[in-house]
Amino acid sequence: MDTDQLIRTLAADNAHRSPPVGVVLALGLVVAAPLSIAIFFLTLGVRSDVMTAMRNPFFDLKFAVTLALAISALAISLHLSRPEASPRGWVWLLALPVVLLAAGIHGEMLLPQRLPMMTRLVGNNWRVCLTAIPVLSLPLLAGALAGLRHGAPSRPTVAGAIAGLLSAGLAATLYASHCTDDSPLFVATWYTIATAVVTIIGALAGRKVLKY
Amino acid sequence: MREGEDEWTGLMRSAISGDNAAYHRLLKAITPVLRAAARRGLARAGQPADQSEDIVQEILLAVHLKRHTWNAGAPFAPWLFAIARNKLIDALRRRGRRVFVNIDDFSETLPGEEPAETASPGEVAAHLEKLPQRQREVLGSIAVDAASIRETAAKFSMSEGAVRVALHRGLAALTAKLREK
Known part of the structure; x- marks a missing residue:
């Protein structure tokens, strides 16, 4: 097929309309979410004292941090799905969850505490946290990557890493409702390590599947 | 600019x-x-x-x-x-x-990999041969015979919608094959 023939063929296909990447990404996440939610309720479930916990601002802060991470990563993912996009100027969005968490740690320092700092940091659930967040992330990561394949990221590894942050943020939101460790020190340590693991998986997978 | x-x-x-x-x-x-x-x-x-x-x-x-x-x-x-x-x-x-x-x-x-050679010109044409028959026919009709979608539909007794679908799927499949190689 010579190039003129190819051009004629492409022009004939001009009527075909693809949905925007955002729509396909949302679809991927909506399809994957029930799987993560099912795994969560079958293995962990919401903590039994959730009604009391909700009155604890440090319990609520966990959701602010994880959702801030998910939403920033979602915005960056959509931006990076365009071929001419650069992460520059956008990665700063990721400072949002970090600032929230730092404010939480600062706030906790100002309040009198029953437990010493290291005890709060290590907590009771770090093993569960390090397992649950990556496991709950995996279906969401697969959904996010499937959606982002519809885009054209110029840096597939970076785009995959951001998809990892997005899915880890959503998975951590689920996990946060189970975990009884509410100290921002615990979140800053173990949630961060778990998120880093998912980010690396996302980067490695993105490198493979997000090339267009 | x-x-x-x-x-x-x-x-x-x-x-x-x-x-x-x-x-x-x-x-x-x-x-x-x-x-x-x-x-x-x-x-x-x-x-x-x-x-x-x-x-x-x-x-x-x-x-x-x-x-x-x-x-x-x-x-x-x-x-x-x-x-x-x-x-x-x-x-x-x-x-x-x-x-x-x-x-x-x-x-x-890897086993099954074709012997390494520099790509020959006409990669798209080569991959076109490997498409499912319907897609190949539709792409050939529009690309080589310069037929319109309507003419192609008449030629193969397909609906225009089916021609459009085969056309788009064919182009997407060609691209996927180019990426794999």
């Missing part, structure tokens, strides 16, 4: 609002620019320039299948050149690695 780039943006906007002729003109207009870039890239990488047409075709397919990622409020040229650069780098790297594998490390050659 190069002269004509504003015109490209206008043509692409018309194309998206359904003007097939504008889309045809746009693709025609960008092709020489892409070809020159592909030749330069090949020359810089010490590769023969006769492969430039394969790269041009690959870029055109990517432009077509990813055009929904273009923001109609932004100029077209930066988007186009980002895709072209991505595809060119990809193509050069692929050709480079084949040579590398060829000389140095046969152990990395």
Whole structure:
């Protein structure tokens, strides 16, 4: 097929309309979410004292941090799905969850505490946290990557890493409702390590599947 | 900014609002620019320039299948050149690695992999042969015989909708095959 023939063929296909990447990404996440939610309720479930916990601002802060991470990563993912996009100027969005968490740690320092700092940091659930967040992330990561394949990221590894942050943020939101460790020190340590693991998986997978 | 780039943006906007002729003109207009870039890239990488047409075709397919990622409020040229650069780098790297594998490390050659060779011109045409019959017929009719969608539908006793679906799937499958190789 010579190039003129190819051009004629492409022009004939001009009527075909693809949905925007955002729509396909949302679809991927909506399809994957029930799987993560099912795994969560079958293995962990919401903590039994959730009604009391909700009155604890440090319990609520966990959701602010994880959702801030998910939403920033979602915005960056959509931006990076365009071929001419650069992460520059956008990665700063990721400072949002970090600032929230730092404010939480600062706030906790100002309040009198029953437990010493290291005890709060290590907590009771770090093993569960390090397992649950990556496991709950995996279906969401697969959904996010499937959606982002519809885009054209110029840096597939970076785009995959951001998809990892997005899915880890959503998975951590689920996990946060189970975990009884509410100290921002615990979140800053173990949630961060778990998120880093998912980010690396996302980067490695993105490198493979997000090339267009 | 190069002269004509504003015109490209206008043509692409018309194309998206359904003007097939504008889309045809746009693709025609960008092709020489892409070809020159592909030749330069090949020359810089010490590769023969006769492969430039394969790269041009690959870029055109990517432009077509990813055009929904273009923001109609932004100029077209930066988007186009980002895709072209991505595809060119990809193509050069692929050709480079084949040579590398060829000389140095046969152990990395997976079973079932075709013997490493520099890509022959007409990659799109070669992959076209491997498409399912229906898609191949529809693409052939429109590309080679210059038939319209309606004429193609009549020729194969298909609905126009079915022709459109086969056409789009065929182009997507061609692109996927080019990516795999």
